[in-house]
Amino acid sequence: MLGTQLTALTDGHPAGLTDALDLVAGVDAALAHGLARVGEADAAALASLAAALGTTPLADLVAEAVDKICAGSVTPEHLAALAGARSALLGAAHDALLGQLDAALGRGRVPWSPAPPAAPSPVLAGARAWLHEVAVTGWRGVDHELVAAAGTPVEAALAAPESRRLAVLLDGLAAELRACVPVAAMPQVPARRWADLWARGVLLAQDAGAVDPVTEVDRVDGRLLPLGVDVHEHDTAMQIQVHAILEPAAGGPPRLVRTAVGAAKVDTIVGPALWRLLQAYPTLLAALAQRRGVTVADLPVRGADLRWQDDRAQLDGPVDPFAAARVLLPGAQAAATAPLDRHPAAIAEPVLLEGYAVGDHDGDLVLELDGRPLAVAVDRLPSCGPLTPELVAASSACLGLLRWDDGRWRLQPLAVRATVKRKAVDVHTGDWACGITDAKVAKAEAKAGDAVAVLRERAGRLLRR
Amino acid sequence: MADVDDAGWARRSSVRVVPAARPRKLAKVPFVELADGRLQGVVSSGSDIERVYVSSLTSGTHAYHCSTNNNRPCGGLRGTPCKHLEALADEAILQYGLDRVARYLRVDAGDGVTTGAELLGRLDARHEPTQAAVVFSRFLRHLSYLEVPSSTTPLPELHWFPSTGAGR
Numbered sequence: 001m002l003g004t005q006l007t008a009l010t011d012g013h014p015a016g017l018t019d020a021l022d023l024v025a026g027v028d029a030a031l032a033h034g035l036a037r038v039g040e041a042d043a044a045a046l047a048s049l050a051a052a053l054g055t056t057p058l059a060d061l062v063a064e065a066v067d068k069i070c071a072g073s074v075t076p077e078h079l080a081a082l083a084g085a086r087s088a089l090l091g092a093a094h095d096a097l098l099g100q101l102d103a104a105l106g107r108g109r110v111p112w113s114p115a116p117p118a119a120p121s122p123v124l125a126g127a128r129a130w131l132h133e134v135a136v137t138g139w140r141g142v143d144h145e146l147v148a149a150a151g152t153p154v155e156a157a158l159a160a161p162e163s164r165r166l167a168v169l170l171d172g173l174a175a176e177l178r179a180c181v182p183v184a185a186m187p188q189v190p191a192r193r194w195a196d197l198w199a200r201g202v203l204l205a206q207d208a209g210a211v212d213p214v215t216e217v218d219r220v221d222g223r224l225l226p227l228g229v230d231v232h233e234h235d236t237a238m239q240i241q242v243h244a245i246l247e248p249a250a251g252g253p254p255r256l257v258r259t260a261v262g263a264a265k266v267d268t269i270v271g272p273a274l275w276r277l278l279q280a281y282p283t284l285l286a287a288l289a290q291r292r293g294v295t296v297a298d299l300p301v302r303g304a305d306l307r308w309q310d311d312r313a314q315l316d317g318p319v320d321p322f323a324a325a326r327v328l329l330p331g332a333q334a335a336a337t338a339p340l341d342r343h344p345a346a347i348a349e350p351v352l353l354e355g356y357a358v359g360d361h362d363g364d365l366v367l368e369l370d371g372r373p374l375a376v377a378v379d380r381l382p383s384c385g386p387l388t389p390e391l392v393a394a395s396s397a398c399l400g401l402l403r404w405d406d407g408r409w410r411l412q413p414l415a416v417r418a419t420v421k422r423k424a425v426d427v428h429t430g431d432w433a434c435g436i437t438d439a440k441v442a443k444a445e446a447k448a449g450d451a452v453a454v455l456r457e458r459a460g461r462l463l464r465r
Numbered sequence: 466m467a468d469v470d471d472a473g474w475a476r477r478s479s480v481r482v483v484p485a486a487r488p489r490k491l492a493k494v495p496f497v498e499l500a501d502g503r504l505q506g507v508v509s510s511g512s513d514i515e516r517v518y519v520s521s522l523t524s525g526t527h528a529y530h531c532s533t534n535n536n537r538p539c540g541g542l543r544g545t546p547c548k549h550l551e552a553l554a555d556e557a558i559l560q561y562g563l564d565r566v567a568r569y570l571r572v573d574a575g576d577g578v579t580t581g582a583e584l585l586g587r588l589d590a591r592h593e594p595t596q597a598a599v600v601f602s603r604f605l606r607h608l609s610y611l612e613v614p615s616s617t618t619p620l621p622e623l624h625w626f627p628s629t630g631a632g633r
């Protein structure tokens with residue numbers, strides 16, 4: 001990424017973005033208060049939302065929903081329309097921001113090709129009912145009872161593989177609410193975040209919203225060059241998402257792709273132990289730990305998402321992710337986001353930064369290209385890997401993901417080339433995928449004991465009696 | 466909570482609302498949680514590998530109880546919290562930090578409190594039998610997550626839940 005590109009990215013907001021986010025904030029406030037009795041300010045905000053969508057296909061649905069919600073009669077259909085309206089605004093924000101990024105980087109992106117809808121799952125009704133109750137109550141009214149009521153729909157959704165996304169979302173949201181009860185006592189609520197999760201939950205819980213994740217539209221063969229790995233986790237779920245360049249065997253431009261594998265977990269499994277939950281994917285983990293390429297055959301793909309199958313992957317020769325990014329990333333073909341997933345929080349675009357100065361802006365670590373600062377998302381450095389804020393501060397090259405939140409772009413580092421004790425080292429978030437390589441950390445972990453093994457022993461002894 | 470005083474908090478999608486649990490040894494106390502208005506959990510018996518104790522302490526009232534998972538009362542309860550409740554409080558402090566545990570229980574921990582026993586000593590706690598079944602079934606539910614098969618379905622919603630805490 002060049003200084004001129006960073007300037008193009010951070011020079012001004014896309015037109016209409018601020019207005020769209022103000023409308024979203026209005027919905028967020030209404031959800032914080034609850035829809036049981038909509039106050040004047042919230043009613044005005046919802047009316048503005050309906051007006052803003054007046055020229056879209058959602059116009060009539062949203063106008064009616066807002067009328068009825070403000071009059072005090074909230075049906076599931078009205079909530080679906082409200083969630084849809086809010087998601088449409090953030091979807092448009094996503095498109096504008098990603099458009100700005102693509103223009104700045106000169107990144108090409110193939111459009112989304114529609115996928116066939118799937119059969120609705122019987123577990124969705126319970127999730128809808130809970131999300132309904134939550135919206136009517138409002139975040140500020142959430143109590144232990146309402147949090148506990150999430151248990152049954154979560155359990156049902158988790159048992160059905162087709163509703164895993166919904167299950168993981170609801171469980172993550174419920175855990176946050178549980179920790180914040182009584183929410184009324186909080187000085188402020190994370191209104192944007194919880195409304196994001198609520199709205200996505202409502203959409204995923206619609207019968208018509210089901211998208212079959214198994215029927216892919218396309219399959220690929222080729223060589224995969226991993227750039228880096230992004231790690232996600234909450235109390236009961238984790239996922240690693242590997243960003244990579246795919247050189248298709250059939251020829252054509254390299255593709256910017258990603259592949260995700262994940263597992264259920266519990267809150268006491270944290271740090272490097274996370275990798276042990278992914279032992280079903282030894283080839284992928286070895287590729288990360290050893291920085292190797294992978295040859296993949298007949299792997300299903302939809303948009304940018306390769307659906308990983310470890311038995312269709314073979315370790316290839318060593319790959320330097322920095323070199324791969326320098327040579328291949330500028331010409332790599334990206335892919336559009338799935339329609340339902342369009343939200344600024346979904347933007348995670350790989351970039352390589354070199355030749356920057358490391359700076360400090362009011363305590364925030366920033367990388368400066370031609371004097372233009374890009375804040376580092378140090379809060380997105382995972383505890384399961386060796387990459388620390390200190391290493392980023394000592395770095396001269398950084399592979400990372402461009403992200404956007406609350407009005408600004410940030411860089412989430414996935415790997416750095418840094419100077420430590422006058423020696424150049426490459427440090428990646430995935431370095432410990434096959435075990436901790438730092439003797440001191442490994443010793444501390446060994447002393448703490450194996451959480452996964454202890455819990456599996458307890459499960460084996462107590463679960464099936 | 467994390468950065469709740471930050472003005473931008475309400476307008477950000479990716480904020481860490483709940484700090485991740487801190488790593489701790491699980492052998493003695495495999496399960497601790499702050500839920501349903503209680504500090505509750507499961508303590509493995511030191512003598513019988515098949516037996517576990519279910520211990521709980523209610524927020525606000527500070528009523529406590531300890532029994533086996535089959536509802537046999539713990540022999541260690543003699544007018545004061547037993548060693549299982551102390552172990553539970555110790556591990557809760559390790560996992561969540563003293564502040565969060567004290568806030569949840571509505572105790573003014575004050576200075577000088579570092580261990581579970583010291584925290585329990587600050588309470589005007591009283592014994593009140595409760596059913597072990599609720600907590601024990603939550604523990605079994607907790608364990609059942611380890612039996613959920615891993616998956617290659619991308620979970621886009623997890624972008625709201627970045628892993629954090631490098632170098633901790």
Ligand SMILES: [Zn+2]
Pocket residue numbers: 518520531532539540541542547548549550
């Ligand atoms: Zn006891």
